[in-house]
Amino acid sequence: MSLAEIFLTMLGSWRLAVLLVAAAPLAYYVTAILAALRFFPRERARVLPNYAPPVSLLKPVRGVDFGSFENFSSFCHQDYPDYEILFAVNEESDPAVPLIRRLEAAFPARRIRLLVGAEQVGANRKVNKLIRLMNEAQHPILVLTDGDVRVGPHYLREVVAPFADASVGAVTSFYRGIAEPSIGAEMEGVGASSDFFAGVLVAQWKEGMTFALGASIVTTKEWVEKIGGFVAIADQHSDDYELGHRIAKAGGEVLLSREAVWTMYPAEGLRGFWEHQLRWARTVRLCRPWSYMGLIFTHGLPWCLLAAFAATSAGWMRVAVAYLAAYLVLRLAMAWMVGVWGVGDGLLRRRLWLVPVRDAIYFFVWLASFASKKITWGGEEYTMEKGQMVRTSETKTAPVSR
Numbered sequence: 001m002s003l004a005e006i007f008l009t010m011l012g013s014w015r016l017a018v019l020l021v022a023a024a025p026l027a028y029y030v031t032a033i034l035a036a037l038r039f040f041p042r043e044r045a046r047v048l049p050n051y052a053p054p055v056s057l058l059k060p061v062r063g064v065d066f067g068s069f070e071n072f073s074s075f076c077h078q079d080y081p082d083y084e085i086l087f088a089v090n091e092e093s094d095p096a097v098p099l100i101r102r103l104e105a106a107f108p109a110r111r112i113r114l115l116v117g118a119e120q121v122g123a124n125r126k127v128n129k130l131i132r133l134m135n136e137a138q139h140p141i142l143v144l145t146d147g148d149v150r151v152g153p154h155y156l157r158e159v160v161a162p163f164a165d166a167s168v169g170a171v172t173s174f175y176r177g178i179a180e181p182s183i184g185a186e187m188e189g190v191g192a193s194s195d196f197f198a199g200v201l202v203a204q205w206k207e208g209m210t211f212a213l214g215a216s217i218v219t220t221k222e223w224v225e226k227i228g229g230f231v232a233i234a235d236q237h238s239d240d241y242e243l244g245h246r247i248a249k250a251g252g253e254v255l256l257s258r259e260a261v262w263t264m265y266p267a268e269g270l271r272g273f274w275e276h277q278l279r280w281a282r283t284v285r286l287c288r289p290w291s292y293m294g295l296i297f298t299h300g301l302p303w304c305l306l307a308a309f310a311a312t313s314a315g316w317m318r319v320a321v322a323y324l325a326a327y328l329v330l331r332l333a334m335a336w337m338v339g340v341w342g343v344g345d346g347l348l349r350r351r352l353w354l355v356p357v358r359d360a361i362y363f364f365v366w367l368a369s370f371a372s373k374k375i376t377w378g379g380e381e382y383t384m385e386k387g388q389m390v391r392t393s394e395t396k397t398a399p400v401s402r
Contacts, residue, residue, distance in 0.1 A: 080156040
């Protein structure tokens, strides 16, 4: 039977509906590949202005991981004329404190300050620390990075230069993964660079950047004050998204930098991967319910499996094979173009085969995220209400540093 005869046979059949819907993720993969081909060559060719004013690096930290000292040190090796580094922890007993003291001794020429304690303004402890850090910062340009972030020596020059244009409100960066040897950690890193960043590029192409990525956000005191200060997002779980989103709504341009950073993925098993992914998926669903629902049309593996089943049940083996082959080729091509060629993620390059495995698990994460509005974060349980965290009870969950 020819393909034309198969199509005529399918007309009026439920199988045609399945096959048409299953084509949507494949079209999305192609769109993401085109978005990568549009973004990366253009940004690599861009000549940035020679603009390097004094800046304040704000680092709210909690706990340590396998690369903390190297992460902190990377900010002391910047090819940049004038900057200060401000760390903030909740308690003097935080494991990060000895490393920060060691950093001060190792880099006496750098202006490094450690702040201990922050007023409990909201449920988000990171934002509480950012409020104090901003009050202590000496310079108008603020560079926000997490404790598990590592940067290259030209990082500050790359992310600060766009602020020569007064319309720029924030600059944010992709991040590459450095994972300890474990299946959960590696799948976390693979998921970010092979899937999440594809969505970022498509969004940036189709509607412009209206949010920021949490590993690295650069903004100014003026723009933070325009959105009501960090106090305005002190109860938000997705503070990174909210910061970029509110700056965009206030009229600031949010830019994606070509300068990627690195972030750490500590060892964890499949259960840890599941719990961490479920928390973030549930948060995204409750913050952006309609866009989260739309993600169903980007899950290529389950749709192509369903399409293969529908085709096989009618004896259309070539159609079934075509859908499965299209998923593998286009999905891996998207992962490579975005994460490896674009972002330069070595973890994804080495673990590309994990992409379908991660896709299979993440589909069930997506489904499970609808079961509850509760999340566990930092050892405490919260209910998410319109993106805000409302503490519900104390839990026995061990504290997390990420």
